[in-house]
Amino acid sequence: METAIRLHLTVVAVILFAVTFASVRACPPSDLAALLAIKAALHEPHFGIFNSWTGTDCCHNWHGVSCDPETGRVADINLRGEAEDPIYEKNHRTGYMTGTISPAICRLTRLSSLTIADWKGITGEIPKCITTLPFLRIFDLMGNKISGQIPAGIGRLHRLTVLNFADNLISGPIPTSLTNLSSLMHLDLRNNKISGELPRDFGRLGMLSRALLSRNLIGGTIPSSIAQIYRLADLDLSLNQISGPIPPTIGKMAVLATLNLDSNKISGRIPPSLLVSGISNLNLSKNFLDGIIPDVFGPSSYFTVIDLSFNKLRGNIPKSIISASYIGHLDLSHNHLCGRIPAGSPFDHLEPSSFTYNDCLCGKPLKTC
Ligand SMILES: *[C@@H]1O[C@H](CO)[C@@H](O)[C@H](O)[C@H]1NC(C)=O
Numbered sequence: 001m002e003t004a005i006r007l008h009l010t011v012v013a014v015i016l017f018a019v020t021f022a023s024v025r026a027c028p029p030s031d032l033a034a035l036l037a038i039k040a041a042l043h044e045p046h047f048g049i050f051n052s053w054t055g056t057d058c059c060h061n062w063h064g065v066s067c068d069p070e071t072g073r074v075a076d077i078n079l080r081g082e083a084e085d086p087i088y089e090k091n092h093r094t095g096y097m098t099g100t101i102s103p104a105i106c107r108l109t110r111l112s113s114l115t116i117a118d119w120k121g122i123t124g125e126i127p128k129c130i131t132t133l134p135f136l137r138i139f140d141l142m143g144n145k146i147s148g149q150i151p152a153g154i155g156r157l158h159r160l161t162v163l164n165f166a167d168n169l170i171s172g173p174i175p176t177s178l179t180n181l182s183s184l185m186h187l188d189l190r191n192n193k194i195s196g197e198l199p200r201d202f203g204r205l206g207m208l209s210r211a212l213l214s215r216n217l218i219g220g221t222i223p224s225s226i227a228q229i230y231r232l233a234d235l236d237l238s239l240n241q242i243s244g245p246i247p248p249t250i251g252k253m254a255v256l257a258t259l260n261l262d263s264n265k266i267s268g269r270i271p272p273s274l275l276v277s278g279i280s281n282l283n284l285s286k287n288f289l290d291g292i293i294p295d296v297f298g299p300s301s302y303f304t305v306i307d308l309s310f311n312k313l314r315g316n317i318p319k320s321i322i323s324a325s326y327i328g329h330l331d332l333s334h335n336h337l338c339g340r341i342p343a344g345s346p347f348d349h350l351e352p353s354s355f356t357y358n359d360c361l362c363g364k365p366l367k368t369c
């Protein structure tokens, strides 16, 4: 009898607990209101992705929304216009969405990941209050028509690991506070209208592995502090207005594999260190580099791409280039080089176009000397 009562009480307790648990774990009304305001500011005409944003439990079956099981708060918003999602394949088209990103998003104070990417038509500015979301780790608005500036207080998002605003219409400078993002690993601001200079203390971004800033209006010089970023593997500053020399210390970086500085106004000489570094993908094309190509190549020189075309380089092609362990694609065209093209295995497969438009180069694959 006593056992039966005890069992009964246990069952009641379990049910009560489950009910309490469920009500705590369901979408809190403030998060629900914020999501509905976000939905109201966006317009997605083709797939009806917001049709699932209905009812009161935003933590279950709302397309692209997920909650933290601990806190029951909205933790992730993941809306991508181009994905493997069957919703897109079935319709044989990619996503399109207009509207703006509502500042109501800043009321989702436990948000850890915010991706609203590749919708092509979303306009308006990045809500400034976004910098008050202390848990934000991933912030991806790539592939829209977002304009205005990067919020000046972006550096407050100290947990941020991914910042991707690529392919938008963002203008203005890179905020100086950005270099406070000590967890940032992936920075992609490609193809915007960002101007001003790179912060001098860019090198404080100690966790950065990819810095992709090409196709903007960035001027000034390359901060030498960049060379302090131990994990940086990919640096793309191409198609900007950058001037001044290449800091020689860049060639000493531990894991830098891709260095694209092409289509800028970079002057001075090619630092010898770049040619015997871990860099395998080097594009310095379309700058104002002068002087000679340093005669320092060796077995540690391994290049899938080395493009030095459209500069003001003089002198011979250095003989040491034959001792490089590999040269895939070489372009030395449109310079002022002269003399005999070295003969050797890294050069056997190269076409004349690698060497044309120089002052007086000769030998295979060009005409004999
Ligand atoms: C960077 O962070 C430090 C310390 O947290 C703070 O004092 C400083 O004002 C921040 N710098 C910027 C430019 O936000």
Ligand SMILES: *[C@@H]1O[C@H](CO)[C@@H](O)[C@H](O)[C@H]1NC(C)=O
Residues within 6 Å of the ligand: 238, 239, 262, 263, 283, 284, 285, 286, 305, 307, 329
């Ligand atoms: C190097 O950069 C130039 C100018 O931006 C570009 O035209 C060229 O295709 C690039 N070279 C390679 C091998 O990608």
